[in-house]
Amino acid sequence: MLKVKTMVLKVVTELLKRFLTCTFIILFCCEYLIYNIVIYQCSWPLLKQQGSFRNGEFIDKSQNVKALLLSDPHLLGSQHGHWFDKLRREWQMKKSFQTAMNYFQPEVVFILGDIFDEGMICDDEEWQQYVVRFHDIFYRTNDVQLFVVPGNHDIGFHYRMTGKSQLSKRFEKDFNVTGVNLLNLKGNVFVLLNSMALEQDGCALCEKAEQELKQVSSQLKCLHKDKLMFNFWRKQCVLAPFMSDPVLLQHFPLYRSSEVNCTGRDSPPLERRYIENREGWEVLSQSASELLMTSLQPRAIFGGHTHHSCQVLHQGNIPEFTLPSFSWRNRNDPSFLMATFNPNAYSVGRCFLPEENTVIFLYISLGFCSLFYIFWNSFRRKFYRSQLYRTRIFDHREPVKIC
Ligand SMILES: [Zn+2]
Numbered sequence: 001m002l003k004v005k006t007m008v009l010k011v012v013t014e015l016l017k018r019f020l021t022c023t024f025i026i027l028f029c030c031e032y033l034i035y036n037i038v039i040y041q042c043s044w045p046l047l048k049q050q051g052s053f054r055n056g057e058f059i060d061k062s063q064n065v066k067a068l069l070l071s072d073p074h075l076l077g078s079q080h081g082h083w084f085d086k087l088r089r090e091w092q093m094k095k096s097f098q099t100a101m102n103y104f105q106p107e108v109v110f111i112l113g114d115i116f117d118e119g120m121i122c123d124d125e126e127w128q129q130y131v132v133r134f135h136d137i138f139y140r141t142n143d144v145q146l147f148v149v150p151g152n153h154d155i156g157f158h159y160r161m162t163g164k165s166q167l168s169k170r171f172e173k174d175f176n177v178t179g180v181n182l183l184n185l186k187g188n189v190f191v192l193l194n195s196m197a198l199e200q201d202g203c204a205l206c207e208k209a210e211q212e213l214k215q216v217s218s219q220l221k222c223l224h225k226d227k228l229m230f231n232f233w234r235k236q237c238v239l240a241p242f243m244s245d246p247v248l249l250q251h252f253p254l255y256r257s258s259e260v261n262c263t264g265r266d267s268p269p270l271e272r273r274y275i276e277n278r279e280g281w282e283v284l285s286q287s288a289s290e291l292l293m294t295s296l297q298p299r300a301i302f303g304g305h306t307h308h309s310c311q312v313l314h315q316g317n318i319p320e321f322t323l324p325s326f327s328w329r330n331r332n333d334p335s336f337l338m339a340t341f342n343p344n345a346y347s348v349g350r351c352f353l354p355e356e357n358t359v360i361f362l363y364i365s366l367g368f369c370s371l372f373y374i375f376w377n378s379f380r381r382k383f384y385r386s387q388l389y390r391t392r393i394f395d396h397r398e399p400v401k402i403c
Helices: 002-042 081-105 123-137 159-162 164-174 204-224 227-236 286-296 354-386 387-397
Strands: 050-055 057-059 063-072 106-111 145-148 180-185 188-193 247-249 298-302 309-312 318-322 335-342 346-351
Touching: 002 354, 063 081, 081 123, 081 335, 123 164, 145 180, 159 164, 159 204, 159 298, 164 204, 164 335, 188 204, 204 286
Parallel strands: 063 106, 106 145, 188 247, 247 298, 298 318
Antiparallel strands: 050 057, 063 335, 180 188, 309 318, 335 346
16 A cells, blocks of 8 residues: 555656646746747848948947837736736736847837826826836846837826826926937937827927927027038037937827828738828827927937837838837737937838747647656556556567467
């Protein structure tokens, strides 16, 4: 009896050992290795123009800025979404972001809004927890700069933002942004905008943003002065003529009537493409878009909000990139952009993250292989030790009777 018990215990321990080993291997492959393998295949886009003059100044490699751009991570809050959903999506985003940071070491990261899913409805206590979680997921070393713009899920659409001004105040305080921010990185000029403050209805936040936009616009005029005029206006100018035209970063895309011109594997689904976009909801209003184009004259525009990818041209030669969501909750195939900027040129590339379907398929396949390995081995041993096996050997060895 004792012998049988010992035997059973031995078999159970063996099975448990195998089960734990297989579980560890599956988790390692599906939650760690796959991110490294997929993201490692991406690389920085190369600039076509290396070393050139801009308004009499030589622009070399030292003025290149490598930027990583992503949008709509939608960190889940306490009201919507299951705890497991939150745990899984945040792990996926953290792992992808940290892997990208390790491999590519960008100089700057831009997150284009809707950082939080419930930023516009959560209380101050939850907001603080949200901010801590954000910095944990999007952790970066001190040499990497991080800039964010607010999205409608962070501070509400225009009507909510103006009704509850504390929503935008706490965002501005914790992320150090205002309505319009001008940024100069090695001569590459960026303008960061609060899209919800561009309603042009005379609200306090809108008026403030319009004032800031005017100031930024007048600063940008310095970029187009010739050397003589620039020297004359030097005291008023924070930007110099050799610096780049601005890159516009905001949450909403500029106005477009629909998504019909968006194409590509992660563009909006066919049934969505033909639905008319509403001004101030899916896209910025026509008048605000025109105001931005005339006051800033950007060389490129980046936005998010729709959760799908899109690339359109404004005025025939100014590209606008709409970034898809970075969260697997919103897409099966999230991605981020890798862009190299220099005052004379820029280049943009896309890095896709592992597809969730692939991860699920990997879990199922490895799970079946593991079960086969665990139980087949024990069956095999049982079989070899069994009476049946011994009998067969004995039968086989029995001498053949000839007569
Ligand atoms: Zn949004």
